[in-house]
Amino acid sequence: MSTTQLTSVADLPAIEDFITFDDFSRDFVEAARELRGREGTDFLRGPMNSLVVLRNKDARTLAANPALGNVPADIVLWMATEADLGSGPVTKPDPEQTEGYGRFLRNQVFTTNPPLHQPYRNLLVRPLMPRNILRFAPAAARLAQELVEECAGRDQTDFSREFAGRFVTRFWAEQLGLSRDQAAHVQHLMEEMSLTFLLTRTPEQSQRLFSAAATYMDVVGEAVRKAWSDGGNALLDNMAAELTTIDVEGKPEDIGSLVASNFFDGFHTIGVAIENVVFRMLSDGTALEQIRADPALVTSAFYEGTRLESPLILSQRLTLQDVEYNGVSVPAGTPVVMMWASANRDPEVFDDPDSYRLTRQIQHGATFGGGAHLCPGRNVARMLTEIAVTALTAPDVDIALVGDDHEWAAHTMMRQLTALPVTIRRVHR
Amino acid sequence: MPEIRFIEADGTPHRVEAVVGQSLKQAALDHLVPGIIGDCGGCASCGTCHAYIDEKYLPLLPPADENEEMILEGVPASRTSNSRLTCQIPVTADMAGMEVQIPDTQF
Ligand code: HEM
Ligand code: FES
Numbered sequence: 001m002s003t004t005q006l007t008s009v010a011d012l013p014a015i016e017d018f019i020t021f022d023d024f025s026r027d028f029v030e031a032a033r034e035l036r037g038r039e040g041t042d043f044l045r046g047p048m049n050s051l052v053v054l055r056n057k058d059a060r061t062l063a064a065n066p067a068l069g070n071v072p073a074d075i076v077l078w079m080a081t082e083a084d085l086g087s088g089p090v091t092k093p094d095p096e097q098t099e100g101y102g103r104f105l106r107n108q109v110f111t112t113n114p115p116l117h118q119p120y121r122n123l124l125v126r127p128l129m130p131r132n133i134l135r136f137a138p139a140a141a142r143l144a145q146e147l148v149e150e151c152a153g154r155d156q157t158d159f160s161r162e163f164a165g166r167f168v169t170r171f172w173a174e175q176l177g178l179s180r181d182q183a184a185h186v187q188h189l190m191e192e193m194s195l196t197f198l199l200t201r202t203p204e205q206s207q208r209l210f211s212a213a214a215t216y217m218d219v220v221g222e223a224v225r226k227a228w229s230d231g232g233n234a235l236l237d238n239m240a241a242e243l244t245t246i247d248v249e250g251k252p253e254d255i256g257s258l259v260a261s262n263f264f265d266g267f268h269t270i271g272v273a274i275e276n277v278v279f280r281m282l283s284d285g286t287a288l289e290q291i292r293a294d295p296a297l298v299t300s301a302f303y304e305g306t307r308l309e310s311p312l313i314l315s316q317r318l319t320l321q322d323v324e325y326n327g328v329s330v331p332a333g334t335p336v337v338m339m340w341a342s343a344n345r346d347p348e349v350f351d352d353p354d355s356y357r358l359t360r361q362i363q364h365g366a367t368f369g370g371g372a373h374l375c376p377g378r379n380v381a382r383m384l385t386e387i388a389v390t391a392l393t394a395p396d397v398d399i400a401l402v403g404d405d406h407e408w409a410a411h412t413m414m415r416q417l418t419a420l421p422v423t424i425r426r427v428h429r
Numbered sequence: 430m431p432e433i434r435f436i437e438a439d440g441t442p443h444r445v446e447a448v449v450g451q452s453l454k455q456a457a458l459d460h461l462v463p464g465i466i467g468d469c470g471g472c473a474s475c476g477t478c479h480a481y482i483d484e485k486y487l488p489l490l491p492p493a494d495e496n497e498e499m500i501l502e503g504v505p506a507s508r509t510s511n512s513r514l515t516c517q518i519p520v521t522a523d524m525a526g527m528e529v530q531i532p533d534t535q536f
Contacts, residue, residue, distance in 0.1 A: 064470030122499060129476065129503020130536065299536070362536070363466055372472040382536070 006329040012045040015052060021085065025199050026410045028313045032342035033354070043328050047085045050316070050335035051328070056346035056364060059338050062325060063370030068317040068336055069113040070373065073105040075318070081206070085199055091206040100214020107252040107261035109376070113320060116248040117372075123242045124262055124376040127235055133380050136175060140384055143170050144391035151424040156402055159278065159420040164271040165190065167388055172266045175235055176259055177227020182219060189216045190268045197414040220263075221256030228255050269311050270381045272416050274388050277305030279420055281389065282401045284356050291358075291393045298386040298393075300358040306367045306385075308356060309415050310341040315369065340366040341415060398425045431525035435462045435480075438533035449522055453515035453529065454478040464531035471516035473497050476504040478515040481530040487511060490518055506532030 015024050018038060024031045035041045036054055046052040053059050062068055071079075077098060084090050105111050109121045126132065147167050151157040165187050173183035192212030195205050228236040240255040252258040281287045281301050291297045316335050323330040330336070343366035345353040350360070368375035375381075392399050402421040409416050430446040435457055437443070447456035457465035457478075466477035473496055482490065493501065493513060501512050515529065 060470055064472055118496070122496065125474070126499055126503065129500065130505035131503045131508075365468075368468075370468070371470050372474050374469040374472070374474050379536075 005327055006324060007327060008329050009043075009045055009051045009331070009334055010049050012043055012051070012328065013040060014045045018044075021047070027408055028339070028413075029309075029341050029345070029408070029415065032339055033345065036342065036346070043326075046335075046337050048083060048335060050337050051330055052337045052339065054339050054342045054346075056343040056349040056366060058326065059340065059343040059366050060364070060370045062336065063317075063338065063366075063373065065323065065325075066114075066372065067319055067321045067323045068371075069320040070109075070111055070117065071316050071318045071335065072113065073102065073108070073111040076105050076111055077102055080196070091201060091203045093203075093206060093210065097207070097210050100217050101210045103217050103257065104213045104261055104264070107257040108264075109262055112250065116246075116250050119246045119248065120251060121372075121376060123239055123246070123258075126242070127238060128376050128380050130379045133383055136171075136380070137383060137387065139174055140171055140387045141391070143167055143174075144388050148391050148394075148397055148424060148426075152397075152426045155423070157422050157424050159422045160271070160275050160417070161187075161191075163422075163424075164274040164278075164388070167274065168271040168384060169267050171384060172263055176220070176224055176263065177230070177233055177236065178220065178223045182223055185219060186216065186267055189219070190271075193264070194268065194412075194414060194416075197412045199411050199413070216264075217257065217260050220260035221254075223256075224259045225254065225256040265375075265377050266380070269414075270377070270384050272311040272414060273302075273306055273381050274385050275417065275420055276309035276311060276415060277302055277385050277389060278392065278399075278422075279401075279406065279417060280305040280308055280356055281393075282399065282422070283406075287356070287358060288393060288399070291389070292395065295390060295393070297358050298389045299382070300360065300362070301389055302382050302385045303362045303365060303367075304356055304358060304360055307344045307350070307360075307365050308354070310344050310367045311415055312367075313341040313413050313415050314339045315413070317373075338366075338369065340369060392424070395429050396426055398427045399423070431520060431522055431527070433520070433524060434526075434528045435460075435465070435531060436528060437462075437464050437531050447520040447524070449520050451520055453480070453518045453520060455516075456520055457515065457529075462531070464535065465515060466535045467516060469516075473500060473514055473517055476500045476514065477535040479504045479506060479512060479532055479535060480515050481509060481532065482511045482513050482518075483528045484511055486524060486527045489521065489523060493517065504532070505534050505536060 032054055042055050044052040112120055147163050169183045169187040189212045192208050195209040227233050228240055314337055316337055319330050319332050319334045321332045347353050349364050368378040400423050407418045409418050433445050433447050435443045443462045445456050445460045454467050458467055468477045469475035497514050497517055501508050
């Protein structure tokens with residue numbers, strides 16, 4: 001293609017030519033459907049001259065382009081505190097207020113780029129590959145049973161807090177050397193830290209986020225450092241040993257910060273995935289019965305539930321050099337907003353994309369991003385979700401939604417219901 | 430265009446006219462061969478393009494690097510001496526007639 005045909009990101013139609021930013025972020029999934037239906041919306045200009053990607057093929061192709069790197073921690077921090085998205089007040093906190101949050105961001109693989117990115121990333125990829133996580137399955141199955149028991153004793157279960165969040169925090173606490181009390185503390189901190197996904201925060205919300213992040217880094221960091229020095233934890237031993245072999249500037253300070261920063265999605269986002277998968281399963285007329293009849297369908301329930309309700313609706317990359325793609329010229333330093341949840345409902349790839357089908361072929365999903373940044377936690381997210389759903393669909397368990405007025409949280413990058421009350425009971429069938 | 434035979438775990442064969450220079454994974458995807466998934470788009474990051482390569486063609490292939498070895502160690506299907514990530518193998522003319530066995534699972 002000749003350069004004369006290129007459109008620069010700055011000249012693309014803006015989201016706000018079609019829809020106010022407020023409406024766009026109120027329910028990204030609905031807004032993306034609306035935008036995909038309009039002409040000339042494959043690429044849009046977002047806030048701060050970012051490139052917004054809606055289509056499956058584009059998201060997956062761009063995700064695999066090495067020129068699209070991660071957004072460095074200082075820019076993420078700036079975006080979280082100083083950037084004006086035009087959708088609410090901007091908080092400009094004092095640097096000491098954001099010290100813990102900065103530490104949290106700085107130690108994440110999610111904010112690294114070459115040359116540190118691959119060796120650091122592989123440190124997480126290795127222990128979390130499908131074969132290597134099988135050893136965690138018995139502990140997860142035991143915890144899922146324990147929670148079914150706890151919930152069966154209640155009239156009603158707040159599924160997010162009393163099952164999903166508790167399950168994933170107890171699970172990782174066990175694997176990473178935290179006590180049950182610390183697990184409960186971390187679960188509470190996750191609720192505060194989920195404020196990180198809001199597009200704009202009030203000064204009070206920002207304060208809560210920064211303070212929770214600092215406490216989280218200290219609590220998990222300390223517990224992990226202690227568990228590691230006590231010895232006998234293979235997961236920590238292996239990661240710590242691999243960390244010593246990395247000789248690149250910017251690597252994490254120690255095993256404690258490494259784990260705290262990178263397992264946040266383990267403590268938090270897997271819980272959201274379980275909620276969304278269970279919600280979709282229970283909302284469908286026949287899925288629960290189908291899965292009871294054929295337990296192998298839990299795999300489809302995981303992929304279909306997270307395809308339709310992708311926990312991380314969007315995330316950003318940053319162009320590390322100039323990129324030309326499909327007639328668009330994207331200068332180095334451009335934020336690229338990957339709308340994973342939109343890519344997951346693209347009718348060009350998924351037939352009748354908004355329908356829930358356990359028979360759908362499992363391919364082309366964008367729930368976990370793609371390319372050399374494809375989420376290292378995806379296999380363990382699936383395993384834990386499948387184990388939870390298996391426990392909840394056992395022949396002697398009944399699970400049902402309470403009420404039918406479910407609402408997705410607004411103005412957040414995390415696809416999560418405002419509440420998911422359910423009943424869980426033991427039955428004799 | 431060398432013809433490559435992809436064979437599913439249940440024995441179903443797929444003859445694929447592969448384009449020299451593209452990856453084996455891409456050749457399979459372009460012909461909708463089931464069982465080669467390619468979640469990471471060919472970045473040797475996911476392992477879902479794992480397959481077993483015809484022993485006699487192994488010497489023709491570029492050796493797996495450290496990263497590919499690490500991914501192969503963690504794939505869910507058995508890992509054998511002829512296990513490779515098909516996204517890391519460029520198709521060459523002398524691959525005509527090669528058989529590629531697809532594992533029973535990629536997830
Ligand atoms: C259902 C749960 C999860 C979802 C929906 C999710 C989603 C994502 C997405 C969309 C990305 C961006 C990939 C890209 O830019 O192409 C990502 C990256 C990442 N995720 Fe997850 N994730 C989940 C669980 C986890 C878990 C459990 C961990 C760790 C234990 C984890 C660690 C990471 C890391 C370190 C990255 C950065 C990878 C890189 O840049 O190379 N995630 N995740
Ligand atoms: S396509 Fe992901 S490793 Fe080959």
